Amino acid sequence: MNSYDTIIIGGGAAGLSAALVLSRARRRVLVIDAGEPRNAPAAHMHGFLSRDGMPPALLLETGRREVEGYGGEIRRGVALEVVRCGADGFQVLLEGGERLGARRLLVTTGLRDELPEIPGLRERWGRDVLHCPYCHGWEVRDQRLGIIWNGPQTVGYAQVVRQWSGEVTMFAPKETLTNAERTQLLARGITVVEEAVDHVVVQDDRLTGIAVDGGTVVACEAVFVPPRFVPHVDLLLRLGCEVDDSGWVITGEHGATSIPGVRVAGNVANARAQVITAAGEGSAAAIALNAELVDEDVRNAVRDARHGVRA
């Protein structure tokens, strides 16, 4: 028996936005959420029109209240496994052993940010160690900013961060930058320090500098580093969902996956999704999901009518 029309795994911006649309469409909806949204370390969320500067936890608390106001259910918990149950839908196994059935699944489990192994970096994450200049660049504008090299994409990233400050230092290990890259960085006034970063210097609970091999400390007030994005796709992989060579779910329109009846939204399939984008993707996926459910309801009604069953 399917207790729910849709189970949504992940109650961040993507999952709650989908739940709001589906509960307002009078669908039986359950959100299962482990309660660890990606932007939790940040005190404020930026770039969400009409919500700029709101604490991330307050956005989600408000969203949960709205969903529950329309009869949507939200549970704190971890989904461990998802299995297909014939043509009827899916079963979700929760930590603790409970199994719940649904006609459709929406997976909005987000991603994990993997940072370079540099002492002190993780502890300052979301405070003065940042990754997204669109989220936090304004707050550190005109400050002394460091950029820590973490793969070839870091050079273009440094050029973007330069938009927010004229005092940018790029830290890259020896022999990683090409001559052309160095020329481009210097041309825009970005200082280049070609040494491996040893650790982050913190005084009075504030980042004050970056120490490089050899002991030199370069003063910085904030540091940007592009993380490696690791999507939370284990449930989808075990279900047989197709992913690309880099491990990202292959999606069609409105988050459709290779498994009929399973959609995704937000960072789990789109590393670039901001909070507002994730919420928008959740909403679009929910509308597509509801359309599928309506088609199924029509087919079932016709079949029942043929067998003389009244709706």
Ligand SMILES: Cc1cc2nc3c(=O)[nH]c(=O)nc-3n(C[C@H](O)[C@H](O)[C@H](O)COP(=O)(O)OP(=O)(O)OC[C@H]3O[C@@H](n4cnc5c(N)ncnc54)[C@H](O)[C@@H]3O)c2cc1C
């Ligand atoms: C430090 C930091 C600051 C940021 N600041 C901003 C900002 O200012 N503005 C902005 O637009 N964006 C910001 N972002 C990006 C923002 O975090 C993402 O855009 C947003 O969180 C994506 O929403 P989501 O719903 O896809 O994923 P998430 O918000 O990460 O939500 C996923 C949820 O799924 C849950 N989950 C995962 N696996 C399971 C499971 N198996 N069972 C049950 N639940 C599960 C997680 O615990 C989590 O609660 C920031 C990111 C970081 C890292």
